[in-house]
Amino acid sequence: MTLIDQLPSDADPDALFEAFSTWVEERGISLYPAQEEALIEVVSGANVILSTPTGSGKSLVAAGAHFAALARDEVTFYTAPIKALVSEKFFELCKMFGTENVGMLTGDASVNADAPVICCTAEVLASIALRDGKDADIGQVVMDEFHFYAEPDRGWAWQIPLLELPQAQFILMSATLGDVSRFEDDLTRRTGRPTAVVRSATRPVPLSYEYRTTPLTETLTELLETQQAPVYIVHFTQAAAVERAQALMSINMCSRAEKDEIASLIGNFRFTTKFGRNLSRYVRHGIGVHHAGMLPKYRRLVEKLAQAGLLKVICGTDTLGVGVNVPIRTVLFTALTKYDGQRVRTLRAREFHQIAGRAGRAGFDTAGFVVAQAPEHVIENEKALAKAGDDPKKRRKVVRKKAPEGFVSWGQNTFEKLIASEPEPLTSRFRVTHAMLLSVIARPGNSFEGMRRLLEDNHEPRKNQLRHIRRAIAIYRSLLDGGVVERVAPEGTDGADGAAPIVRLTVDLQQDFALNQPLSTFALAAFELLDPESPSYALDMVSVVESTLDDPRQILAAQQNKARGEAVAAMKADGVEYEERMERLQDISYPKPLEELLFHAYGLYRKSHPWVGDHPLSPKSVIRDMYERAMTFTEFTSFYDLARTEGIVLRYLAGAYKALDHTVPDDLKSDDFQDIIAWLGEMVRQVDSSLLDEWEQLANPEEESAEEAQERADQVRPVTANARAFRVLVRNAMFRRVELAALDKVAELGEMDADSGWDEDAWAEAMDGYWEEYEELGTGPQARGPKLLRIEEDPEHGLWRVRQTFDDPNGDHDWGISAEVDLTASDEEGRAVVRVTEVGQL
Known part of the structure; x- marks a missing residue:
């Protein structure tokens, strides 16, 4: 009922x-x-x-x-x-x-x-x-x-x-x-x-507070001994949380029986990534990691183990407060300051209480505990003074360690002040956008009056209201100049009697205007500028859609760092002087395919659709980069050193998959484009299916409960079940080897194919034969096209036999890579498991 x-x-x-x-x-x-x-x-x-x-x-x-x-x-x-x-x-x-x-x-x-x-x-x-x-x-x-x-x-x-x-x-x-x-x-x-x-200041589970000057490991050991676990250790970067988990591996957290219970609950859970393999070690030791950069399935596993009372310590970030289901008894602050993107500052009372309030579980605990660690240099000084004992001479000789340069000080007084402080009053963050004006103008009635009331009767101080009014006037004029709105005389007047004019839209806004991807309509217009006959047409479509998506800052920063690192190495090899290298580096950024074409189109589109100015275009290449490099998710995150933020990478890929699938009309989806969508969707599912399964389940919520959906998400479907996507995975796995061979990276090839008996020396010997005949090895659209890949399916033996032909400069097409694809192993690992059998001439 x-x-x-x-x-x-x-x-x-x-x-x-x-x-x-x-x-x-x-x-x-x-x-x-x-x-x-x-x-x-x-x-x-x-x-x-x-x-x-x-x-x-x-x-x-x-x-x-x-x-x-x-x-x-x-x-x-x-x-x-x-x-x-x-x-x-x-x-x-x-x-x-x-x-x-x-x-x-x-x-x-x-x-x-x-x-x-x-x-x-x-x-x-x-x-x-x-x-x-x-x-x-x-x-x-x-x-x-x-x-x-x-x-x-x-x-x-x-x-x-x-x-x-x-x-x-x-x-x-x-x-x-x-x-x-x-x-x-x-x-x-x-x-x-x-x-x-x-x-009500009365908590169902009261909190007690303690400031500690003992080293963190000692503090933690005492908390474990006094039954104050689970302990959530609060860090202010994701890297610090992971480093702490590694450092705590030396402490014996669990008994043998508890470790067996953890292993039993983990069961056949698949740790598919580099971070996942580390997390597997941590949780089996009784230590969890929890932050926004993790894959959802890993966070869910940590929460599941915590709810079962099997994790004694969880190392996480200060983002714990919203919508996180991690039962904890003690919150342990490693610092009382944080970097907020601009400067290091003391925690605000609201931030402190939001995190501290997670301690103590109603229905489980009779008390919660909040502990703050003193700064490390203070702890070391206390330790040195304790060693000196009560002898005044010895204490005077103790050389006190100074705070690190740039350190923002905190101490016991800071802690006590935060405990006693009420959360700060909430500050208004009102803002004016094109979408706001368009929405108000689209309403029945007097839009001038509606907008005036919105601008003058909000929660902003008068100084800010005047700034918003000026912004609104500028936007209104741009809409008027662009012909998006027009002024008409009120009904029953000729407009000459001083009656306020009525403003109306000259375009129809869709019912869900400003709810969907704001630049999706621009993308539809930009598709018309592309050449359907171009071999890069499908990837150009991807670039158009990617330019309309929110920037994944961590990925773009990693791409830029990689590009600059490679550029510095090349310039050093060419003997470019330091000052010139630094100057040239300023022009090197992450890849931005179709940048010139897209910005020109955006400028023209904005004249007739000025509201898109609220949503700047941002050309980038994440999906395209991954596809052109023929990389798996793990290879991509490893190549760009994104293992700690792989959850952010996956969320971007999942969002891009939805946008590609829904933004592009079916009649524009070429076979190559369909291949890319199938590949991307299957890759996301194999890494962590929950982001797509939940999205697709929403259309039929009555079919299963959230718990059933979550349980199903942990049981990934066989990668070979999606035949189209699996063929793309196989094609990419083969082409990845072609790319590495073209770059003469035989060490990476040897590492990739060591299990097949093709080590670095075997690859080097095989490729020496190719380089004796040809000076180049193609890696363009022709090289990765379907004509140069032959697949023979042999389901009776659970194999596919494949031959990837090299795109040599003479067009002889007599060299290539032969391999077998193990279907059973592929399903177990969630990727195309390729075993090279031969590299050479037919």
Whole structure:
């Protein structure tokens, strides 16, 4: 029986509260006083600002709010800052209210969009609020993790619904809101509803705090001995978290029986990457690693082992706070400062409480612990003083170690101040864009009045409002000059009597304008500039789509570093002087295919579609680079030294796959382009299928639960099942060998094919024969084309026999590589397992 079956016959507040609290009690849950207070206000129709500690049951209040909205026959929206949390809540609410009553909108996925309960990101709700305003069919908004209102790049999306949805009841929730009196008054004024602030400093699991001057290993050993594990060790870079896990391998974390239990729970889990193989060692020792750069399947494994109580220590980053399901008893800070992208600074009170609040598990722990380590130089000085004992002479002789250069100091006073401090007041992050003006102009009514109210009655100080007004005027003029909007005289006037003109759009905006990939319409126009007869047509299509995607900064930085490193080596070999080398390096960046063509097209397109100016074009080559180099995921991350951020690489690849599959019309998808899509999709699935499986499952959420989908995601389908994609994988594996041979990298070839008996010497001897006959070995489109690869399938013996012919300069095509593809081994490893049998002439 779902929660919706408990709906009373009318929306009387007492009946609603009674029905919901009965449902809660039947599940053996007792409401905390703050939950009761918040729910009473919610069912009475008031806005609620709920500021209670982590683990105090805010999700249950959200469920009660949705329950009340459904009883009132209102559409209710749940918003969260990240898609993963929105998706998690979607499946959770499907269980509560039934799949037919719950929908989801995340910008790149739409499920059951007409449902009465909608889960979405804040940006999606902001777009709807701008487009429809008070006419939007939204009766209630539940905003989870509302402290994201103060995020510099995304905070605008949390403010817009408050400004533009006066008809809605708002429930704003976070553990770290700070002073909210401004929101209390503002919501009441805008919505005409009373606004209740429900606060509680009482945690279901109380926290105790301790500042330590012992070395971290000693601190950790003591925490383990006093049953204060699991311990989450907080670092402020992903590299530091991984290095800590490696350093702690010397401590015996688990008993033999516990290690056996870990191995049993891991089972046949596939650790497919370089980082994965290291993680396998860590978790079998009782140490987890958890950060945003990991593959989702690895994070999920760490969470699964932690939930089973098998990990004593988890080394992670400060991004733990949002939507992460890692039960921990102790939070251990390695520092109280962080680099925020511009400078090293002390943690803000909100950041500290957000992380510290993860300690202590309701239902598991009776207490949580927060420990802060003193700076390393302070710990070493304390250790030296302790060694000197109480003798004043010896203590005076101790040479105290100084803080590192540039060190931002913190100490016990910093820790105590953070504990006592309330989270800082939330800062407005309003901004004006082309999409905002277009959405307001597209509404019925007086768009000038609507825009004036939005610009002058937001949460910004007056100085900022004036800046936003100037920006809005500049955008409006560009829309007017571009012919996207026009001014017309009000009905019944000739425009000469001083009546304010009406502005209207001259173009039709799609219903989901600004929700989908903003530059997808530009991509469609740019495809027409490409030559379908070009051998690079399919890859040029990929480059167009990649230029419209958000930049994966870590990948692009790695590509640039690699390009500059290779350039420096070449210039040194050519005898170029240092100063000139440094000057030339400034012009070397990551690869940007079709850069000139795309920017020219973008400039022309922007004149008639000025709103694309909000979304700058960014030519880049990640998919294309990987495909042209014929690299596997592991080879690519290793080549660019991206093992620590392989999760970011995979998310980019998965997003690009969705964009390529959906942005490009079917009639433009050539066979070569279809091959690329099939290859990319299968590669992503074999590395970690969860990113695509969840996306595809959203269309049919009733077929399986989130747990079933997650379990299926861990059981990867055989790589040979997708015949088209597997042929591309085989083709790439063979061509990768051609590329290395052309570069005379016989050492890498020998390492790749050592299991086949083709070591470095064997490859060198074979290729010497080729180089005696020919001066070059082609690696262009002709060389990798299907004409030079022959595949003979032999399913009876579980093999494919392949011959990759070399593209020699004379066109003789008599040299090549013969190999066998082991189908069973390929399915086990999730890649084309190729065993070279011969390199030479036919």
